[in-house]
Amino acid sequence: xxxxxxxxxxxxxxxxxxxxxxxxxxxxxLRRCPGCAARARAYARSQDRLRAALRRIDCPSPLVLGEYExxxxxxxxxxxxxxxxxxxxxxxxxxxxxxxxxxxxxxPTAPGPVERVRRLVxxxxxxxxxxxxxxLRGADxxxxxxxxxxxxxxxLSTGPSARRGRLSLDGLLWRxxxxxxxxxxxxxxxxxxxxxxxxxxxxxxxxxxFDEVAPGTYGLEVALGDEHIVVEGVVLAR
Amino acid sequence: MGAGFGQMALAEIVxxxxxxxxxxxxxxxxxxxxxxxxxxxxxxxxxxxxWGAAFAQYRGLVLGWIxxxxxxxxxxxxxxxxxxxxxxxxxxxVGPERFAAFPSLAALLRYLKLxxxxxxxxxxxARPPAPPEALLDREAGIGAAPDAAAEVLDRxxxxxxxxxxxxxxRDEAERTVARLCLALDLKPREVYxxxxxxxxxxxxxxxxxxxxxxRLRRSPALRAFSG
Ligand SMILES: [Zn+2]
Ligand SMILES: [Zn+2]
Numbered sequence: 001x002x003x004x005x006x007x008x009x010x011x012x013x014x015x016x017x018x019x020x021x022x023x024x025x026x027x028x029x030l031r032r033c034p035g036c037a038a039r040a041r042a043y044a045r046s047q048d049r050l051r052a053a054l055r056r057i058d059c060p061s062p063l064v065l066g067e068y069e070x071x072x073x074x075x076x077x078x079x080x081x082x083x084x085x086x087x088x089x090x091x092x093x094x095x096x097x098x099x100x101x102x103x104x105x106x107x108p109t110a111p112g113p114v115e116r117v118r119r120l121v122x123x124x125x126x127x128x129x130x131x132x133x134x135x136l137r138g139a140d141x142x143x144x145x146x147x148x149x150x151x152x153x154x155x156l157s158t159g160p161s162a163r164r165g166r167l168s169l170d171g172l173l174w175r176x177x178x179x180x181x182x183x184x185x186x187x188x189x190x191x192x193x194x195x196x197x198x199x200x201x202x203x204x205x206x207x208x209x210f211d212e213v214a215p216g217t218y219g220l221e222v223a224l225g226d227e228h229i230v231v232e233g234v235v236l237a238r
Numbered sequence: 239m240g241a242g243f244g245q246m247a248l249a250e251i252v253x254x255x256x257x258x259x260x261x262x263x264x265x266x267x268x269x270x271x272x273x274x275x276x277x278x279x280x281x282x283x284x285x286x287x288x289w290g291a292a293f294a295q296y297r298g299l300v301l302g303w304i305x306x307x308x309x310x311x312x313x314x315x316x317x318x319x320x321x322x323x324x325x326x327x328x329x330x331x332v333g334p335e336r337f338a339a340f341p342s343l344a345a346l347l348r349y350l351k352l353x354x355x356x357x358x359x360x361x362x363x364a365r366p367p368a369p370p371e372a373l374l375d376r377e378a379g380i381g382a383a384p385d386a387a388a389e390v391l392d393r394x395x396x397x398x399x400x401x402x403x404x405x406x407x408r409d410e411a412e413r414t415v416a417r418l419c420l421a422l423d424l425k426p427r428e429v430y431x432x433x434x435x436x437x438x439x440x441x442x443x444x445x446x447x448x449x450x451x452x453r454l455r456r457s458p459a460l461r462a463f464s465g
Contacts (some may be wrong), residue, residue, distance in 0.1 A: 012444040015451075019425045021440075046451055050403070050420050057400045058421045062359035063331065066352040072339065087432055088422050094359060097308065101355050102348065104306055121256055191293055197322070217287050219294040230294055232252050233287045 001035035009033075014040040018047070059091050060084060066098055122147035122154055122231045149229045151176040154222065158236055166212040167236050173206035173222065181206035186224040190234075192216060243275040251276050252291045259295070270343040277346055282334045293325060296350065300324050303354045313361040324354040402459045407450075411436055415446050 003009065009029050016022040017030065017040060030037050060068070060081055067073050068081040085092050125146040144157040152175055159168045171188055173181045186202040190210055200208040202222070215236050222229040243251070254272030261268035276295070279288035304310050304320045313320065328350050332340070340346045403420065407413050414433055418424045424432075426443035437443050454460050 011448045011452075012441065015426075015444050015448055019427075021425065021427060042455075043451060046455055047420070050399075050454070051423050053396050053399050054403070054421045055423065056363065056421060057396055058417055061356070062363070063327070063352070063356040066356055070348060070352060072349075087418055087424075089424075090422065097359075098352070098355055101303075101307055102351060121253060191290060191297070197318070217290060219290040221294055221297075228298075230256075232291045232294065233248070 001038055003035050004033045005029065009036050011039070011043075014043055015047075018044050056090060058084070059088060062094060062098075065091055065095055069095055069098055069102075120149035120152075120227070120229050122149040122229050125153075147229075147231055150227075151179075152181070152224075152229060154229065154231070156220075156231075156234065161212050163212045166214060167238065169210040169213050169234075169236065171200075171202075171208045171220075171222070173202065173208075173224075180204075182224045184225065186222065189221045189223065191219040191221070243271055246275070248279070248285070248287055248291070251279070251288075252295075255291075255295060274343050274346070277343075278337060281329065281332055281337050284334070289329075296347070297321060297325075299347075300350065300354055303351055304358070307355060307358055309355075309358040309362050312365075313358045315361075320354065320357055323357040324350065327353040327357055399460075402457070403454060406453055406457055406460070411446050412450050415443065415450055419447055 009026060013022050013026045014030075014036065017026045030040060064073070064077075065081065068078055071078075073081065085095065125148050143159070144155055147154045147156070152173060155172045157170050159170065161168045169190070175181055182202060182204075188200045188202060188208040188210075189197055190200070190213065191197045192214075198210060198213075200210050202208045202224070208222075213236055215238055218234045218236065220231040220234050222231075246254075251272055254269075255276045258268040258270065258272050273295070276288055276292050279285040280292045300321045301317055304317045304324070310317065310320065331353065332346070332349065340349060400421075403416055404413075407416055414436055415426075415429060418429045418432070419426065426447055427440050429443045430437050430440045437446070
């Protein structure tokens with residue numbers, strides 16, 4: 001489609017118009033000239049598609065930006081990131097956000113959730129059958145372990161699971177003096193070495209159960225309000 | 239690290255780390271060597287029990303960081319999920335060969351905090367952007383035709399597209415325009431402000447950009463996409 005007034009509008013003017021940076025005469029012309037409007041629309045479509053697909057394709061990952069900020073990069077890569085930051089407002093904004101985040105609670109000085117929560121490491125009362133960390137070895141009559149933390153006693157016992165190759169882990173908590181274990185419920189969190197966690201609710205009587213646990217070494221954390229009991233190295237074996 | 243720490247039973251290390259962390263949080267003098275040894279065994283020796291103990295030790299700290307992060311609400315998933323991702327990243331990014339690059343416990347924990355930040359930011363970046371405001375529609379009453387770009391996008395790997403774009407670039411000015419206008423979404427005025435040494439004027443940036451777009455639209459490799 002031809003222009004109704006050839007020579008008045010350069011292709012660059014169409015791009016400037018799309019950015020809202022063209023003189024008013026360009027918009028005026030586009031309203032009257034279907035040919036130029038079609039060309040402007042085609043440019044808009046091209047650059048929208050390219051921008052959407054290529055959005056931040058050249059940006060370093062947030063982890064690399066952070067390693068730059070923490071001075072962990074080799075000098076050459078550091079220079080490359082610095083040059084990128086000079087060009088890229090989005091990465092510069094992310095660095096700003098990271099600085100704020102790191103400063104919000106300098107690790108590990110500022111009071112964090114760890115400080116509000118009283119964490120007690122449970123100590124094993126009954127000695128394990130073998131090895132310092134054999135929390136629960138699968139001996140026939142020796143599959144219960146008792147731990148103490150403060151005025152709390154925790155007994156853990158393993159048993160068969162309904163699922164083949166798995167074990168059940170049952171816990172029972174009680175307080176010295178017979179007080180309620182927990183006023184408003186609690187939970188037990190079993191953490192595998194790979195980072196996977198499983199949570200079980202603790203009932204009014206202090207019972208909790210994990211029904212299908214794979215053999216392995218776990219950390220167990222019993223959370224009762226702001227009181228956390230930590231049991232390390234719980235070994236579950238058949 | 240004194241030889242003594244290397245020989246200590248894990249239980250002693252774990253207990254020491256917890257106790258010293260408590261002192262640290264109470265602003266009392268504390269000894270980092272227990273916690274450092276715990277992390278060394280987890281990372282350098284791949285000791286699973288040490289790993290589990292380190293996770294239990296710092297899980298609450300990381301959870302607190304995630305809750306503090308301004309991007310957490312936008313990232314989707316729950317805090318527990320991001321905490322696990324942060325630890326995954328920490329273990330894989332530090333690794334046995336890199337452990338020595340961290341001179342102190344504080345440096346390691348700062349890196350763990352960076353890991354929490356970076357897993358959240360990755361999620362935020364992966365969200366699709368708001369559709370660009372069509373100035374053309376507003377000012378000139380020109381409706382953009384319905385667009386199959388999203389569909390095309392699914393089929394075209396962004397890295398392949400970027401390579402195809404780069405193959406069409408002829409000089410440093412075009413490379414700058416491709417990076418800043420297409421990948422970073424800057425306007426030619428902003429490009430000129432950043433690189434006055436490379437362009438004569440804002441109009442010059444528009445000229446380079448127009449040439450580039452025309453060429454990309456003619457390129458057989460890109461026509462389906464940029465046309
Ligand atoms: Zn025209
Ligand atoms: Zn960037």
